[in-house]
Amino acid sequence: MLIPELSEPNRQALLQAARHAQQMAYAPYSHYQVGAAVLDEQGRTHAGCNVENAAYPEGLCAEAAALAAMVLAGGTHAQAVLVVGSGGNNNIGWTTPCGGCRQKMREFGGPDLPVLTANQDHTGPCYTLSQLLPESFGPDHLGQPAPMHRA
Numbered sequence: 001m002l003i004p005e006l007s008e009p010n011r012q013a014l015l016q017a018a019r020h021a022q023q024m025a026y027a028p029y030s031h032y033q034v035g036a037a038v039l040d041e042q043g044r045t046h047a048g049c050n051v052e053n054a055a056y057p058e059g060l061c062a063e064a065a066a067l068a069a070m071v072l073a074g075g076t077h078a079q080a081v082l083v084v085g086s087g088g089n090n091n092i093g094w095t096t097p098c099g100g101c102r103q104k105m106r107e108f109g110g111p112d113l114p115v116l117t118a119n120q121d122h123t124g125p126c127y128t129l130s131q132l133l134p135e136s137f138g139p140d141h142l143g144q145p146a147p148m149h150r151a
Contacts, residue, residue: 048062061097083097
């Protein structure tokens, strides 16, 4: 599956927002700060960071926070997601969304949703959601159209 093209201004807006969000992350237990940014159907960028909790693992992932920010702003469809973590250096793999966040992303994006990776210094590989979550279960399986517009 081909990864949809993302304009350079949109890519840079996502990267800047996710890197800033990573700096704001609250990760006193894992010390693994993650930032994420979502581009919505209106071309707006929404960011989120991970927020840990002493009742581990009751924290919030950066991707879930960014999706929640999108929904709060009235967005209904993710056009692209960018995740910034500590990966990509010293033979550590790039940070990609956890399984739960991959499923959350599927609620607001289709199999061709681009998921980009980065760290504070470099950009990493880009995947489609179907590469990260093959044969996914989504709204269409329940006879529901993808949530594109609110009534």
